[in-house]
Amino acid sequence: MKESIRMSSQPLKCLKKPFNKDFANDVHKYMLKEYIIQILHQKMSLKISNRERAVKKMIREAEEMNHIALELDSNTEWLSPVIHHISAVIRIKEEEEIKQNLEKLYHKYPDISEDHVVAILNLQGTRRRKKSAIVEHFKMLQKEKAAPGNERDRVLFAEINVSSTVQCFSIIC
Numbered sequence: 001m002k003e004s005i006r007m008s009s010q011p012l013k014c015l016k017k018p019f020n021k022d023f024a025n026d027v028h029k030y031m032l033k034e035y036i037i038q039i040l041h042q043k044m045s046l047k048i049s050n051r052e053r054a055v056k057k058m059i060r061e062a063e064e065m066n067h068i069a070l071e072l073d074s075n076t077e078w079l080s081p082v083i084h085h086i087s088a089v090i091r092i093k094e095e096e097e098i099k100q101n102l103e104k105l106y107h108k109y110p111d112i113s114e115d116h117v118v119a120i121l122n123l124q125g126t127r128r129r130k131k132s133a134i135v136e137h138f139k140m141l142q143k144e145k146a147a148p149g150n151e152r153d154r155v156l157f158a159e160i161n162v163s164s165t166v167q168c169f170s171i172i173c
Helices: 002-014 019-040 048-071 082-091 095-108 114-124 128-144
Strands: none
Touching: 019 048, 019 082, 019 114, 048 082, 082 095, 082 114, 095 114, 095 128, 114 128
């Protein structure tokens, strides 16, 4: 992945100012957004034994994408920790720690929705009862805490569609 990103980003270094900065910011956001889409659209849940390996891979790949963004002179630092925040939720087993990490995620990215949180918890492998308690906590968080002014202008998760419904098909023979 690292080499393919690096090779495809080489021509972008020739862009002239101020276009290079705007374009680099858009490329950084696009890379992370597409990566998050791939994470949230997983139709599986990680077992405890695979969770740590998946988190390490996510962090390594996020670092690679962020490094490329810095090389392109992107100034969208607010995007850089998003994969780390998501992977922190996936890594943790304890309900209270998950809630704390979701608070951090919500504070940094206030456009995250309940559907996004449910998708993260589904991938993490959270059981139904624990998941509903965490989602209730997230709903209360949304009602109680307004995001700081500069955070409201930052849009990431609102551009990511996540299906919250499970489609079932019945086969009649």
